[in-house]
Amino acid sequence: MRGAICTICTELFDSSRDVSALRCGHIFHGDCLSPWLNQSMTCPQCRQKITKAAIIQKLFFSRPDADDSIAGEPSTSPELARIYSKLEETQNKLCLRDREVSKLSAEVSAIDDRAKQLTESYRLHIVLTCIF
Numbered sequence: 436m437r438g439a440i441c442t443i444c445t446e447l448f449d450s451s452r453d454v455s456a457l458r459c460g461h462i463f464h465g466d467c468l469s470p471w472l473n474q475s476m477t478c479p480q481c482r483q484k485i486t487k488a489a490i491i492q493k494l495f496f497s498r499p500d501a502d503d504s505i506a507g508e509p510s511t512s513p514e515l516a517r518i519y520s521k522l523e524e525t526q527n528k529l530c531l532r533d534r535e536v537s538k539l540s541a542e543v544s545a546i547d548d549r550a551k552q553l554t555e556s557y558r559l560h561i562v563l564t565c566i567f
């Protein structure tokens with residue numbers, strides 16, 4: 436991909452512009468190709484006749500290098516991957532913390548119940564002591 440040019444505008448392909456492909460195998464900028472095809476349905480490079488159905492409107496390039504990933508494919512950015520794995524890690528921790536919290540609040544409500552029971556029996560005890 437590096438060093439390839441669009442023969443319509445003679446500019447290099449980069450990740451900032453969409454790339455279209457024709458059946459004959461030639462590729463051009465999408466915005467260079469469409470005005471051309473409005474005038475003639477032939478390949479600008481080899482003049483082969485083409486049909487609309489034979490045009491691939493957009494090609495996706497996977498780029499292993501970080502430099503080009505800013506504009507195009509965020510999923511290939513190592514920075515983003517790092518952030519995502521950090522996020523996942525944090526979510527896992529949060530999940531663990533959540534489980535701890537619900538365990539503790541279950542304990543709290545158990546203690547609460549026990550306290551209520553004790554209060555009840557204490558009151559009963561006082562009532563009984565007053566009566567007898």
Ligand SMILES: [Zn+2]
Pocket residue numbers: 441442443444445446463464467
């Ligand atoms: Zn072009």
Ligand SMILES: [Zn+2]
Pocket residue numbers: 457459460461478479480481482483
């Ligand atoms: Zn061609």
